[in-house]
Amino acid sequence: MVIILRCLICNSIYYEKRDLRTLFRTKPSFRCQSCEKKYLNVCRYETIPIERFLLHRYYFFEEEVQFTIDAFDDHYLLFLQNTLEEILKNGTLIIVESLSDELFQVLDLLKFSHIYVYCLYVLKI
Numbered sequence: 001m002v003i004i005l006r007c008l009i010c011n012s013i014y015y016e017k018r019d020l021r022t023l024f025r026t027k028p029s030f031r032c033q034s035c036e037k038k039y040l041n042v043c044r045y046e047t048i049p050i051e052r053f054l055l056h057r058y059y060f061f062e063e064e065v066q067f068t069i070d071a072f073d074d075h076y077l078l079f080l081q082n083t084l085e086e087i088l089k090n091g092t093l094i095i096v097e098s099l100s101d102e103l104f105q106v107l108d109l110l111k112f113s114h115i116y117v118y119c120l121y122v123l124k125i
């Protein structure tokens with residue numbers, strides 16, 4: 001049996017073979033093999049001081065891209081598994097497609113906790 005999937009980055013169709021052992025496998029797949037190799041380990045992390053707190057920024061690209069953050073949902077789930085406890089204790093989580101200068105200026109004014117921003121791309125701050 002073959003499962004037909006569409007890559008959320010390049011929009012191409014790709015296939016996953018299944019047999020009786022893997023027929024009901026629930027491992028998510030959002031990228032074709034080519035995009036998987038191209039964007040392997042592209043998630044970046046930076047800490048930026050803001051008024052009295054820190055802004056922890058997780059992002060994939062430094063410029064605008066034409067696909068959605070859904071293409072990295074598996075990264076997002078892993079990110080939450082590893083950081084959710086820390087985030088709940090120390091701060092606020094914000095998930096956005098992009099972190100623009102305008103949004104950064106607003107976050108800088110909040111002054112109530114550390115802020116964890118998970119986004120697909122950032123525009124230079």
Ligand SMILES: [Zn+2]
Nearest residue numbers: 007010032035
């Ligand atoms: Zn692709």
